[in-house]
Amino acid sequence: xxxxxxxxxxxxxxxxxxxxxxxxxxFFMYAGATAxxxxxxxxxxxxxxxxxxxxxxxxxxxxxxVLNYAYALEQLEAAFYTTLRTGTYYTGLAAGSAEKSxxxxxxxxxxxxxxxxxxxxxxxxxxxLEVDFSNIDFNARTSASGSSxxxxxxxxxxxxxxxxxxxxxxxxxxxxxxxxxxxxKIVSVEARHAALIRDLISNGTFVGSDVIxxxxxxxxxxxxxxxATANAFLKDGSxxxxxxxx
Amino acid sequence: MDILKLISDISKVDPExxxxxxxxxxxxxxxxxxxxxxxxxxxxxxxSSMFSKAYGQTGALPQGIADILNFALKLEYxxxxxxxxxxxxxxxxxxxxxxxxxxxxxxxxxxxxAALRGVLGSQAIAELxxxxxxxTGSKGGTRxxxxxxxxxxxxxxxxxAQSLEDTGVRAYxxxxxxxMANDTILTxxxNIHSVEARHASHLRTMxxxxxxxxxxxxxxxxxxxxxxxDGGGAAPAATxxxxxxxxxxxxxxxESNVTQxxxxxxxxxxxFNFPAAAFSEAFDEPLDSATVTxxxxxxxxxxxx
Numbered sequence: 001x002x003x004x005x006x007x008x009x010x011x012x013x014x015x016x017x018x019x020x021x022x023x024x025x026x027f028f029m030y031a032g033a034t035a036x037x038x039x040x041x042x043x044x045x046x047x048x049x050x051x052x053x054x055x056x057x058x059x060x061x062x063x064x065x066v067l068n069y070a071y072a073l074e075q076l077e078a079a080f081y082t083t084l085r086t087g088t089y090y091t092g093l094a095a096g097s098a099e100k101s102x103x104x105x106x107x108x109x110x111x112x113x114x115x116x117x118x119x120x121x122x123x124x125x126x127x128x129l130e131v132d133f134s135n136i137d138f139n140a141r142t143s144a145s146g147s148s149x150x151x152x153x154x155x156x157x158x159x160x161x162x163x164x165x166x167x168x169x170x171x172x173x174x175x176x177x178x179x180x181x182x183x184x185k186i187v188s189v190e191a192r193h194a195a196l197i198r199d200l201i202s203n204g205t206f207v208g209s210d211v212i213x214x215x216x217x218x219x220x221x222x223x224x225x226x227x228a229t230a231n232a233f234l235k236d237g238s239x240x241x242x243x244x245x246x
Numbered sequence: 247m248d249i250l251k252l253i254s255d256i257s258k259v260d261p262e263x264x265x266x267x268x269x270x271x272x273x274x275x276x277x278x279x280x281x282x283x284x285x286x287x288x289x290x291x292x293x294s295s296m297f298s299k300a301y302g303q304t305g306a307l308p309q310g311i312a313d314i315l316n317f318a319l320k321l322e323y324x325x326x327x328x329x330x331x332x333x334x335x336x337x338x339x340x341x342x343x344x345x346x347x348x349x350x351x352x353x354x355x356x357x358x359x360a361a362l363r364g365v366l367g368s369q370a371i372a373e374l375x376x377x378x379x380x381x382t383g384s385k386g387g388t389r390x391x392x393x394x395x396x397x398x399x400x401x402x403x404x405x406x407a408q409s410l411e412d413t414g415v416r417a418y419x420x421x422x423x424x425x426m427a428n429d430t431i432l433t434x435x436x437n438i439h440s441v442e443a444r445h446a447s448h449l450r451t452m453x454x455x456x457x458x459x460x461x462x463x464x465x466x467x468x469x470x471x472x473x474x475x476d477g478g479g480a481a482p483a484a485t486x487x488x489x490x491x492x493x494x495x496x497x498x499x500x501e502s503n504v505t506q507x508x509x510x511x512x513x514x515x516x517x518f519n520f521p522a523a524a525f526s527e528a529f530d531e532p533l534d535s536a537t538v539t540x541x542x543x544x545x546x547x548x549x550x551x
Binding site: 096097098100101102105108109111112113115116119120164167168169171172174175177178180181182184185186187188189190191192193194195196199200203204206207211212214215216217218219220 | 343426429437440456470506507520525531
Protein backbone atom coordinates (compact mmCIF):
# COMPACT_ATOMS: atom_id res chain seq x y z
CA UNK A 1 0.00 0.00 0.00
CA UNK A 2 2.68 2.43 0.95
CA UNK A 3 4.32 1.82 -2.39
CA UNK A 4 1.44 3.43 -4.22
CA UNK A 5 2.82 6.87 -4.28
CA UNK A 6 4.84 9.11 -6.39
CA UNK A 7 6.93 12.08 -5.71
CA UNK A 8 6.56 15.59 -6.92
CA UNK A 9 9.13 15.23 -9.64
CA UNK A 10 6.92 13.02 -11.74
CA UNK A 11 3.81 15.00 -10.99
CA UNK A 12 3.52 16.41 -14.48
CA UNK A 13 4.14 13.07 -16.08
CA UNK A 14 1.66 11.43 -13.75
CA UNK A 15 -1.02 13.97 -14.49
CA UNK A 16 -0.68 13.89 -18.25
CA UNK A 17 -2.81 10.93 -19.21
CA UNK A 18 -5.49 11.95 -16.82
CA UNK A 19 -6.75 14.66 -19.08
CA UNK A 20 -8.30 12.03 -21.27
CA UNK A 21 -10.36 9.00 -20.33
CA UNK A 22 -8.27 5.98 -19.57
CA UNK A 23 -9.33 2.52 -20.47
CA UNK A 24 -9.32 0.20 -17.55
CA UNK A 25 -6.54 -2.06 -18.64
CA UNK A 26 -4.21 0.64 -19.74
CA PHE A 27 -4.98 2.40 -16.50
CA PHE A 28 -3.69 -0.54 -14.58
CA MET A 29 -0.68 -0.93 -16.77
CA TYR A 30 0.02 2.68 -16.07
CA ALA A 31 -0.64 2.41 -12.38
CA GLY A 32 1.60 -0.63 -12.24
CA ALA A 33 4.46 1.25 -13.78
CA THR A 34 3.98 4.11 -11.40
CA ALA A 35 3.41 2.23 -8.26
CA UNK A 36 6.29 -0.13 -8.38
CA UNK A 37 4.10 -2.68 -6.69
CA UNK A 38 3.98 -5.06 -9.56
CA UNK A 39 3.26 -8.19 -7.61
CA UNK A 40 0.30 -6.69 -5.84
CA UNK A 41 -1.13 -5.41 -9.07
CA UNK A 42 -0.63 -8.61 -10.97
CA UNK A 43 -2.50 -10.47 -8.31
CA UNK A 44 -5.26 -7.94 -8.47
CA UNK A 45 -5.60 -7.39 -12.16
CA UNK A 46 -8.28 -8.95 -14.24
CA UNK A 47 -7.65 -12.04 -16.20
CA UNK A 48 -6.71 -11.33 -19.73
CA UNK A 49 -9.60 -10.97 -22.06
CA UNK A 50 -10.97 -13.90 -23.97
CA UNK A 51 -8.69 -16.52 -22.59
CA UNK A 52 -10.15 -19.98 -22.53
CA UNK A 53 -7.86 -22.52 -21.01
CA UNK A 54 -7.85 -25.72 -22.95
CA UNK A 55 -10.49 -28.17 -21.82
CA UNK A 56 -12.61 -25.71 -19.91
CA UNK A 57 -16.21 -24.87 -20.72
CA UNK A 58 -16.48 -21.21 -21.63
CA UNK A 59 -19.95 -20.03 -20.62
CA UNK A 60 -19.62 -17.08 -22.97
CA UNK A 61 -20.38 -13.40 -22.60
CA UNK A 62 -23.35 -11.08 -22.35
CA UNK A 63 -26.74 -12.28 -21.21
CA UNK A 64 -26.24 -15.72 -22.83
CA UNK A 65 -23.04 -16.02 -20.81
CA VAL A 66 -24.88 -15.31 -17.56
CA LEU A 67 -27.68 -17.69 -18.50
CA ASN A 68 -25.16 -20.42 -19.32
CA TYR A 69 -23.44 -19.73 -16.01
CA ALA A 70 -26.78 -20.20 -14.25
CA TYR A 71 -27.46 -23.28 -16.38
CA ALA A 72 -24.12 -24.73 -15.31
CA LEU A 73 -24.87 -24.19 -11.62
CA GLU A 74 -28.35 -25.63 -11.99
CA GLN A 75 -26.86 -28.65 -13.76
CA LEU A 76 -24.57 -29.14 -10.80
CA GLU A 77 -27.38 -28.82 -8.26
CA ALA A 78 -29.74 -31.04 -10.22
CA ALA A 79 -27.06 -33.71 -10.61
CA PHE A 80 -26.42 -33.59 -6.89
CA TYR A 81 -30.07 -34.06 -5.91
CA THR A 82 -30.43 -36.76 -8.55
CA THR A 83 -27.38 -38.66 -7.34
CA LEU A 84 -28.31 -38.48 -3.67
CA ARG A 85 -31.48 -40.43 -4.43
CA THR A 86 -29.32 -43.53 -4.93
CA GLY A 87 -27.39 -43.17 -1.67
CA THR A 88 -28.33 -45.02 1.47
CA TYR A 89 -28.92 -41.84 3.40
CA TYR A 90 -31.84 -40.91 1.14
CA THR A 91 -33.11 -44.44 0.55
CA GLY A 92 -33.21 -44.97 4.30
CA LEU A 93 -35.49 -42.00 4.93
CA ALA A 94 -39.04 -42.84 5.91
CA ALA A 95 -41.73 -42.09 3.35
CA GLY A 96 -43.39 -38.81 4.19
CA SER A 97 -40.62 -37.74 6.55
CA ALA A 98 -39.63 -34.11 6.62
CA GLU A 99 -36.18 -34.70 5.17
CA LYS A 100 -37.37 -37.01 2.41
CA SER A 101 -40.08 -34.63 1.29
CA UNK A 102 -37.65 -31.71 1.39
CA UNK A 103 -35.00 -33.55 -0.65
CA UNK A 104 -37.67 -34.67 -3.11
CA UNK A 105 -38.86 -31.09 -3.58
CA UNK A 106 -35.32 -29.81 -4.02
CA UNK A 107 -34.70 -32.48 -6.65
CA UNK A 108 -37.82 -31.44 -8.54
CA UNK A 109 -37.06 -27.73 -8.29
CA UNK A 110 -33.45 -27.94 -9.42
CA UNK A 111 -34.22 -30.23 -12.34
CA UNK A 112 -36.94 -27.79 -13.40
CA UNK A 113 -34.48 -24.88 -13.18
CA UNK A 114 -31.96 -26.81 -15.24
CA UNK A 115 -34.47 -27.68 -17.91
CA UNK A 116 -35.75 -24.11 -18.09
CA UNK A 117 -32.26 -22.77 -18.86
CA UNK A 118 -31.59 -25.57 -21.31
CA UNK A 119 -34.79 -24.69 -23.13
CA UNK A 120 -34.20 -20.94 -23.00
CA UNK A 121 -30.65 -21.23 -24.33
CA UNK A 122 -31.51 -23.67 -27.09
CA UNK A 123 -28.59 -24.16 -29.44
CA UNK A 124 -26.58 -21.63 -27.44
CA UNK A 125 -26.50 -23.83 -24.36
CA UNK A 126 -23.24 -25.21 -23.05
CA UNK A 127 -22.89 -28.97 -23.03
CA UNK A 128 -24.14 -31.24 -20.31
CA LEU A 129 -21.49 -31.16 -17.60
CA GLU A 130 -19.86 -34.20 -16.05
CA VAL A 131 -19.85 -33.94 -12.29
CA ASP A 132 -17.32 -35.23 -9.80
CA PHE A 133 -18.94 -35.95 -6.45
CA SER A 134 -16.07 -38.05 -5.13
CA ASN A 135 -15.84 -35.71 -2.14
CA ILE A 136 -19.44 -36.33 -1.12
CA ASP A 137 -20.52 -39.33 0.94
CA PHE A 138 -24.04 -40.05 -0.25
CA ASN A 139 -24.50 -42.57 2.52
CA ALA A 140 -24.03 -40.02 5.31
CA ARG A 141 -26.43 -37.31 6.46
CA THR A 142 -23.61 -35.03 7.56
CA SER A 143 -19.88 -35.44 7.48
CA ALA A 144 -18.81 -38.29 9.69
CA SER A 145 -16.27 -37.48 12.37
CA GLY A 146 -12.81 -37.82 10.88
CA SER A 147 -14.14 -38.04 7.33
CA SER A 148 -12.88 -35.66 4.71
CA UNK A 149 -16.08 -36.09 2.70
CA UNK A 150 -19.14 -33.92 2.86
CA UNK A 151 -22.37 -35.50 4.01
CA UNK A 152 -25.53 -35.08 1.95
CA UNK A 153 -26.81 -32.10 3.94
CA UNK A 154 -23.37 -30.48 4.11
CA UNK A 155 -23.14 -30.61 0.35
CA UNK A 156 -26.71 -29.41 -0.09
CA UNK A 157 -25.96 -26.43 2.13
CA UNK A 158 -22.82 -25.65 0.16
CA UNK A 159 -24.63 -25.81 -3.17
CA UNK A 160 -27.66 -23.79 -2.07
CA UNK A 161 -25.66 -21.04 -0.36
CA UNK A 162 -23.36 -20.92 -3.37
CA UNK A 163 -26.32 -20.65 -5.72
CA UNK A 164 -27.80 -17.71 -3.83
CA UNK A 165 -24.46 -15.87 -3.74
CA UNK A 166 -23.95 -16.62 -7.43
CA UNK A 167 -27.32 -15.30 -8.61
CA UNK A 168 -26.98 -12.20 -6.45
CA UNK A 169 -23.50 -11.52 -7.79
CA UNK A 170 -24.46 -12.09 -11.41
CA UNK A 171 -27.53 -9.85 -11.44
CA UNK A 172 -25.50 -6.80 -12.37
CA UNK A 173 -24.14 -8.51 -15.48
CA UNK A 174 -27.61 -9.08 -16.90
CA UNK A 175 -28.80 -6.47 -19.38
CA UNK A 176 -32.33 -7.75 -20.02
CA UNK A 177 -34.94 -6.84 -17.39
CA UNK A 178 -36.82 -10.03 -18.19
CA UNK A 179 -33.78 -12.19 -17.50
CA UNK A 180 -33.04 -10.27 -14.32
CA UNK A 181 -36.57 -10.91 -13.10
CA UNK A 182 -36.29 -14.57 -14.07
CA UNK A 183 -33.08 -14.86 -12.06
CA UNK A 184 -34.87 -13.15 -9.17
CA LYS A 185 -37.68 -15.70 -9.32
CA ILE A 186 -35.14 -18.47 -8.91
CA VAL A 187 -32.75 -16.96 -6.38
CA SER A 188 -35.37 -16.48 -3.69
CA VAL A 189 -36.36 -20.14 -4.01
CA GLU A 190 -32.70 -21.10 -3.68
CA ALA A 191 -32.56 -18.93 -0.55
CA ARG A 192 -35.63 -20.71 0.83
CA HIS A 193 -33.89 -24.02 0.12
CA ALA A 194 -30.67 -22.85 1.75
CA ALA A 195 -32.49 -21.72 4.87
CA LEU A 196 -34.28 -25.05 5.30
CA ILE A 197 -31.18 -27.15 4.69
CA ARG A 198 -29.31 -25.06 7.24
CA ASP A 199 -32.19 -25.47 9.69
CA LEU A 200 -32.14 -29.22 9.10
CA ILE A 201 -28.46 -29.30 10.02
CA SER A 202 -28.96 -26.98 13.00
CA ASN A 203 -32.29 -25.30 13.65
CA GLY A 204 -32.02 -21.52 13.69
CA THR A 205 -29.05 -21.22 11.33
CA PHE A 206 -31.17 -20.02 8.37
CA VAL A 207 -29.00 -16.92 8.23
CA GLY A 208 -25.51 -16.65 9.65
CA SER A 209 -22.46 -14.49 9.44
CA ASP A 210 -21.05 -16.87 6.85
CA VAL A 211 -23.76 -15.82 4.40
CA ILE A 212 -24.74 -12.29 5.48
CA UNK A 213 -22.57 -9.32 6.31
CA UNK A 214 -22.79 -6.81 9.13
CA UNK A 215 -25.53 -4.91 7.29
CA UNK A 216 -27.63 -8.08 7.03
CA UNK A 217 -27.01 -8.19 3.30
CA UNK A 218 -26.28 -11.55 1.68
CA UNK A 219 -22.63 -11.95 0.71
CA UNK A 220 -22.89 -12.15 -3.05
CA UNK A 221 -20.09 -13.69 -5.06
CA UNK A 222 -18.49 -12.84 -8.37
CA UNK A 223 -18.64 -15.58 -11.02
CA UNK A 224 -14.89 -16.14 -10.64
CA UNK A 225 -15.31 -16.86 -6.91
CA UNK A 226 -18.27 -19.14 -7.53
CA UNK A 227 -16.55 -21.33 -10.10
CA ALA A 228 -13.51 -21.68 -7.88
CA THR A 229 -15.86 -23.68 -5.64
CA ALA A 230 -18.08 -25.20 -8.31
CA ASN A 231 -15.18 -26.51 -10.41
CA ALA A 232 -14.13 -28.78 -7.55
CA PHE A 233 -17.33 -30.72 -8.26
CA LEU A 234 -16.81 -30.91 -12.02
CA LYS A 235 -14.63 -33.30 -13.98
CA ASP A 236 -11.77 -32.15 -16.16
CA GLY A 237 -13.28 -31.10 -19.44
CA SER A 238 -16.38 -29.79 -17.65
CA UNK A 239 -14.78 -27.16 -15.47
CA UNK A 240 -16.15 -23.68 -16.05
CA UNK A 241 -14.46 -20.61 -17.44
CA UNK A 242 -16.47 -17.49 -16.63
CA UNK A 243 -13.85 -14.90 -17.51
CA UNK A 244 -15.94 -13.50 -20.33
CA UNK A 245 -18.80 -12.49 -18.04
CA UNK A 246 -18.00 -8.88 -17.33
CA MET B 247 -7.06 -5.36 0.96
CA ASP B 248 -6.50 -5.02 -2.75
CA ILE B 249 -7.61 -1.55 -3.61
CA LEU B 250 -6.91 -1.71 -7.30
CA LYS B 251 -8.81 -4.96 -7.68
CA LEU B 252 -11.66 -3.36 -5.78
CA ILE B 253 -11.72 -0.37 -8.07
CA SER B 254 -11.42 -2.65 -11.06
CA ASP B 255 -14.42 -4.63 -9.86
CA ILE B 256 -16.39 -1.46 -9.37
CA SER B 257 -15.44 -0.28 -12.82
CA LYS B 258 -17.10 -3.38 -14.23
CA VAL B 259 -20.39 -2.36 -12.75
CA ASP B 260 -19.87 1.35 -12.93
CA PRO B 261 -17.70 2.38 -15.84
CA GLU B 262 -17.70 5.87 -14.50
CA UNK B 263 -16.05 4.99 -11.23
CA UNK B 264 -12.88 6.71 -12.24
CA UNK B 265 -14.79 9.84 -12.98
CA UNK B 266 -16.57 9.58 -9.68
CA UNK B 267 -13.29 9.16 -7.94
CA UNK B 268 -12.11 12.10 -9.90
CA UNK B 269 -9.89 13.46 -9.56
CA UNK B 270 -8.19 10.16 -9.99
CA UNK B 271 -5.03 12.02 -9.61
CA UNK B 272 -5.95 13.32 -6.22
CA UNK B 273 -7.11 9.93 -5.09
CA UNK B 274 -3.83 8.35 -5.86
CA UNK B 275 -1.95 11.19 -4.38
CA UNK B 276 -4.05 10.65 -1.30
CA UNK B 277 -3.33 6.96 -1.30
CA UNK B 278 0.30 7.75 -1.36
CA UNK B 279 -0.08 10.04 1.57
CA UNK B 280 -2.10 7.51 3.47
CA UNK B 281 0.47 4.88 2.86
CA UNK B 282 3.14 7.06 4.23
CA UNK B 283 1.45 8.14 7.38
CA UNK B 284 -1.25 5.69 8.32
CA UNK B 285 -1.07 2.04 9.13
CA UNK B 286 -2.48 -0.24 6.48
CA UNK B 287 -5.22 -1.30 8.83
CA UNK B 288 -6.70 2.15 8.64
CA UNK B 289 -6.94 2.13 4.88
CA UNK B 290 -10.36 0.46 4.64
CA UNK B 291 -11.81 3.37 6.55
CA UNK B 292 -10.20 5.77 4.18
CA UNK B 293 -11.54 3.81 1.23
CA SER B 294 -14.97 3.80 2.71
CA SER B 295 -14.95 7.54 2.91
CA MET B 296 -13.54 7.78 -0.58
CA PHE B 297 -16.41 5.75 -2.02
CA SER B 298 -18.94 7.44 0.14
CA LYS B 299 -17.82 10.70 -1.38
CA ALA B 300 -17.83 9.23 -4.85
CA TYR B 301 -21.30 7.80 -4.61
CA GLY B 302 -22.94 9.82 -1.90
CA GLN B 303 -22.17 13.33 -2.90
CA THR B 304 -21.83 13.38 -6.62
CA GLY B 305 -25.48 14.20 -7.10
CA ALA B 306 -28.85 12.76 -6.38
CA LEU B 307 -29.94 9.27 -7.28
CA PRO B 308 -32.32 9.23 -10.21
CA GLN B 309 -35.86 9.70 -8.91
CA GLY B 310 -36.99 6.28 -10.11
CA ILE B 311 -34.27 4.53 -8.13
CA ALA B 312 -34.86 6.67 -5.05
CA ASP B 313 -38.59 5.90 -5.22
CA ILE B 314 -37.98 2.16 -5.35
CA LEU B 315 -35.53 2.29 -2.46
CA ASN B 316 -37.82 4.47 -0.35
CA PHE B 317 -40.66 2.06 -0.98
CA ALA B 318 -38.43 -0.79 0.17
CA LEU B 319 -37.49 1.31 3.18
CA LYS B 320 -41.13 1.71 4.17
CA LEU B 321 -41.60 -2.06 4.01
CA GLU B 322 -38.52 -2.55 6.16
CA TYR B 323 -39.99 -0.21 8.78
CA UNK B 324 -43.20 -2.21 8.64
CA UNK B 325 -41.30 -5.42 9.28
CA UNK B 326 -38.95 -4.00 11.88
CA UNK B 327 -41.66 -2.51 14.10
CA UNK B 328 -43.67 -5.70 13.81
CA UNK B 329 -40.84 -7.81 15.25
CA UNK B 330 -39.76 -5.11 17.68
CA UNK B 331 -43.12 -5.15 19.40
CA UNK B 332 -43.39 -8.94 19.22
CA UNK B 333 -40.00 -9.52 20.79
CA UNK B 334 -40.76 -6.90 23.46
CA UNK B 335 -44.11 -8.45 24.41
CA UNK B 336 -43.59 -10.44 27.57
CA UNK B 337 -44.73 -14.05 27.47
CA UNK B 338 -45.61 -14.03 23.77
CA UNK B 339 -42.65 -15.76 22.16
CA UNK B 340 -41.32 -18.91 23.82
CA UNK B 341 -37.75 -18.60 24.99
CA UNK B 342 -35.38 -20.71 22.92
CA UNK B 343 -35.27 -21.11 19.15
CA UNK B 344 -38.41 -19.02 18.56
CA UNK B 345 -37.20 -15.98 20.44
CA UNK B 346 -33.70 -16.31 19.02
CA UNK B 347 -35.00 -16.44 15.46
CA UNK B 348 -37.44 -13.55 15.79
CA UNK B 349 -34.79 -11.43 17.47
CA UNK B 350 -32.37 -12.22 14.66
CA UNK B 351 -34.95 -11.28 12.06
CA UNK B 352 -35.79 -8.06 13.91
CA UNK B 353 -32.13 -7.12 13.93
CA UNK B 354 -31.73 -7.95 10.24
CA UNK B 355 -34.65 -5.67 9.36
CA UNK B 356 -33.20 -2.87 11.46
CA UNK B 357 -29.93 -3.25 9.57
CA UNK B 358 -31.78 -3.18 6.26
CA UNK B 359 -33.31 0.14 7.30
CA ALA B 360 -29.85 1.49 8.04
CA ALA B 361 -28.46 0.13 4.78
CA LEU B 362 -31.23 1.65 2.69
CA ARG B 363 -31.00 4.98 4.49
CA GLY B 364 -27.26 4.93 3.89
CA VAL B 365 -27.70 4.44 0.16
CA LEU B 366 -30.45 7.05 -0.07
CA GLY B 367 -28.67 9.64 2.05
CA SER B 368 -30.58 12.90 2.00
CA GLN B 369 -33.11 11.41 -0.39
CA ALA B 370 -34.42 9.00 2.26
CA ILE B 371 -37.93 9.55 3.58
CA ALA B 372 -38.31 10.82 7.13
CA GLU B 373 -38.04 8.10 9.77
CA LEU B 374 -41.39 6.36 10.16
CA UNK B 375 -42.61 6.13 13.76
CA UNK B 376 -43.94 2.93 15.30
CA UNK B 377 -47.30 4.65 15.66
CA UNK B 378 -47.67 4.63 11.87
CA UNK B 379 -48.44 0.91 12.03
CA UNK B 380 -51.16 -1.27 13.51
CA UNK B 381 -50.36 -4.96 13.23
CA THR B 382 -53.78 -6.10 14.35
CA GLY B 383 -54.97 -4.80 11.00
CA SER B 384 -57.59 -2.57 12.56
CA LYS B 385 -55.97 0.53 11.09
CA GLY B 386 -55.83 2.28 14.41
CA GLY B 387 -59.19 0.98 15.61
CA THR B 388 -61.08 2.28 12.61
CA ARG B 389 -62.22 -1.15 11.45
CA UNK B 390 -62.51 -4.71 12.74
CA UNK B 391 -59.03 -6.16 13.26
CA UNK B 392 -57.72 -8.82 10.89
CA UNK B 393 -55.39 -10.30 13.51
CA UNK B 394 -56.85 -9.29 16.88
CA UNK B 395 -54.55 -11.61 18.84
CA UNK B 396 -51.32 -10.93 16.95
CA UNK B 397 -49.56 -9.90 20.16
CA UNK B 398 -51.17 -12.47 22.44
CA UNK B 399 -51.13 -15.60 20.27
CA UNK B 400 -47.75 -16.85 19.09
CA UNK B 401 -49.19 -18.68 16.08
CA UNK B 402 -50.92 -15.52 14.91
CA UNK B 403 -47.67 -13.63 15.30
CA UNK B 404 -45.91 -16.19 13.10
CA UNK B 405 -48.74 -16.08 10.58
CA UNK B 406 -48.39 -12.33 10.19
CA ALA B 407 -44.59 -12.63 10.11
CA GLN B 408 -44.74 -15.11 7.24
CA SER B 409 -47.19 -12.86 5.42
CA LEU B 410 -44.93 -9.82 5.75
CA GLU B 411 -41.80 -11.70 4.64
CA ASP B 412 -43.44 -13.36 1.65
CA THR B 413 -44.74 -9.92 0.64
CA GLY B 414 -41.28 -8.43 1.03
CA VAL B 415 -39.72 -11.06 -1.19
CA ARG B 416 -42.24 -10.34 -3.94
CA ALA B 417 -41.81 -6.58 -3.52
CA TYR B 418 -38.01 -6.63 -3.87
CA UNK B 419 -38.31 -8.91 -6.86
CA UNK B 420 -40.77 -6.51 -8.45
CA UNK B 421 -38.46 -3.56 -7.84
CA UNK B 422 -35.20 -5.10 -9.05
CA UNK B 423 -35.54 -4.30 -12.74
CA UNK B 424 -35.99 -0.62 -11.90
CA UNK B 425 -32.55 -0.57 -10.28
CA MET B 426 -30.60 -1.92 -13.25
CA ALA B 427 -29.11 1.46 -14.07
CA ASN B 428 -27.04 1.34 -10.91
CA ASP B 429 -25.26 -1.96 -10.44
CA THR B 430 -24.08 -1.24 -6.92
CA ILE B 431 -27.60 -0.51 -5.74
CA LEU B 432 -29.06 -3.41 -7.69
CA THR B 433 -26.66 -5.80 -6.03
CA UNK B 434 -27.44 -4.39 -2.60
CA UNK B 435 -31.16 -4.85 -3.22
CA UNK B 436 -30.62 -8.42 -4.41
CA ASN B 437 -28.57 -9.09 -1.30
CA ILE B 438 -31.49 -7.92 0.86
CA HIS B 439 -34.02 -9.83 -1.24
CA SER B 440 -32.42 -13.21 -0.58
CA VAL B 441 -32.18 -12.51 3.15
CA GLU B 442 -35.92 -11.79 3.21
CA ALA B 443 -36.43 -15.12 1.46
CA ARG B 444 -34.34 -16.88 4.12
CA HIS B 445 -36.50 -15.24 6.78
CA ALA B 446 -39.67 -16.30 5.00
CA SER B 447 -38.44 -19.86 4.71
CA HIS B 448 -37.61 -20.08 8.40
CA LEU B 449 -40.91 -18.56 9.50
CA ARG B 450 -42.76 -21.07 7.36
CA THR B 451 -40.69 -23.85 8.89
CA MET B 452 -41.51 -22.53 12.37
CA UNK B 453 -45.20 -22.38 11.61
CA UNK B 454 -45.44 -26.04 10.70
CA UNK B 455 -43.59 -27.05 13.85
CA UNK B 456 -39.91 -26.90 12.87
CA UNK B 457 -37.59 -28.57 10.37
CA UNK B 458 -38.45 -32.08 11.52
CA UNK B 459 -42.03 -31.66 10.35
CA UNK B 460 -42.96 -32.13 6.69
CA UNK B 461 -45.01 -29.31 5.17
CA UNK B 462 -48.38 -29.98 3.60
CA UNK B 463 -48.21 -26.85 1.45
CA UNK B 464 -51.24 -25.00 2.80
CA UNK B 465 -52.72 -23.27 5.81
CA UNK B 466 -50.99 -23.93 9.12
CA UNK B 467 -48.59 -26.42 7.53
CA UNK B 468 -46.74 -24.50 4.84
CA UNK B 469 -43.69 -25.79 3.06
CA UNK B 470 -40.63 -23.57 3.40
CA UNK B 471 -41.36 -22.40 -0.14
CA UNK B 472 -44.61 -21.19 -1.66
CA UNK B 473 -46.66 -24.01 -3.18
CA UNK B 474 -49.24 -22.86 -5.71
CA UNK B 475 -51.04 -19.95 -4.06
CA ASP B 476 -50.44 -21.61 -0.69
CA GLY B 477 -54.16 -21.99 -0.12
CA GLY B 478 -54.33 -18.23 0.28
CA GLY B 479 -51.61 -18.16 2.92
CA ALA B 480 -51.73 -18.09 6.68
CA ALA B 481 -55.16 -16.44 6.98
CA PRO B 482 -56.74 -16.59 3.53
CA ALA B 483 -59.41 -13.94 4.14
CA ALA B 484 -56.65 -11.43 4.83
CA THR B 485 -53.60 -12.88 3.09
CA UNK B 486 -54.74 -14.33 -0.25
CA UNK B 487 -53.60 -11.22 -2.12
CA UNK B 488 -50.02 -11.90 -1.02
CA UNK B 489 -50.00 -15.01 -3.20
CA UNK B 490 -52.25 -13.75 -5.97
CA UNK B 491 -51.60 -11.89 -9.20
CA UNK B 492 -50.51 -8.28 -9.33
CA UNK B 493 -51.11 -5.69 -11.98
CA UNK B 494 -50.60 -6.28 -14.82
CA UNK B 495 -51.01 -9.99 -14.23
CA UNK B 496 -48.94 -10.81 -17.30
CA UNK B 497 -45.90 -9.28 -15.60
CA UNK B 498 -46.85 -10.11 -12.02
CA UNK B 499 -48.56 -13.50 -12.11
CA UNK B 500 -49.88 -15.33 -9.08
CA GLU B 501 -47.45 -17.57 -7.20
CA SER B 502 -49.15 -20.55 -8.83
CA ASN B 503 -47.68 -19.55 -12.18
CA VAL B 504 -46.00 -22.39 -14.10
CA THR B 505 -45.03 -20.50 -17.27
CA GLN B 506 -41.49 -19.12 -17.26
CA UNK B 507 -39.74 -17.47 -20.17
CA UNK B 508 -42.82 -18.11 -22.28
CA UNK B 509 -42.69 -21.86 -21.68
CA UNK B 510 -45.37 -23.73 -19.77
CA UNK B 511 -43.00 -25.90 -17.81
CA UNK B 512 -45.64 -28.23 -16.49
CA UNK B 513 -46.49 -29.13 -20.09
CA UNK B 514 -42.99 -29.00 -21.53
CA UNK B 515 -41.52 -31.16 -18.76
CA UNK B 516 -44.47 -33.53 -18.41
CA UNK B 517 -42.20 -36.49 -19.18
CA PHE B 518 -40.46 -36.03 -15.83
CA ASN B 519 -43.69 -36.98 -14.03
CA PHE B 520 -43.03 -34.46 -11.26
CA PRO B 521 -45.87 -33.42 -8.93
CA ALA B 522 -47.80 -30.51 -10.42
CA ALA B 523 -47.01 -28.29 -7.43
CA ALA B 524 -43.27 -28.49 -8.10
CA PHE B 525 -43.56 -26.32 -11.21
CA SER B 526 -44.87 -23.34 -9.27
CA GLU B 527 -42.77 -23.97 -6.17
CA ALA B 528 -39.57 -23.75 -8.21
CA PHE B 529 -40.19 -20.04 -8.85
CA ASP B 530 -41.25 -17.11 -6.72
CA GLU B 531 -43.09 -14.33 -8.50
CA PRO B 532 -42.62 -10.56 -8.40
CA LEU B 533 -45.33 -8.15 -7.34
CA ASP B 534 -45.94 -4.55 -8.40
CA SER B 535 -45.66 -1.73 -5.92
CA ALA B 536 -49.35 -0.77 -6.09
CA THR B 537 -50.44 -4.27 -5.12
CA VAL B 538 -47.78 -4.46 -2.42
CA THR B 539 -48.97 -1.11 -1.08
CA UNK B 540 -52.55 -2.34 -0.91
CA UNK B 541 -51.38 -5.36 1.10
CA UNK B 542 -49.17 -3.30 3.39
CA UNK B 543 -51.92 -0.75 4.05
CA UNK B 544 -53.71 -3.41 6.08
CA UNK B 545 -51.10 -2.75 8.75
CA UNK B 546 -50.87 1.01 8.36
CA UNK B 547 -52.80 3.65 10.28
CA UNK B 548 -54.34 5.87 7.63
CA UNK B 549 -54.51 5.39 3.90
CA UNK B 550 -51.03 6.13 2.70
CA UNK B 551 -47.78 4.26 3.13
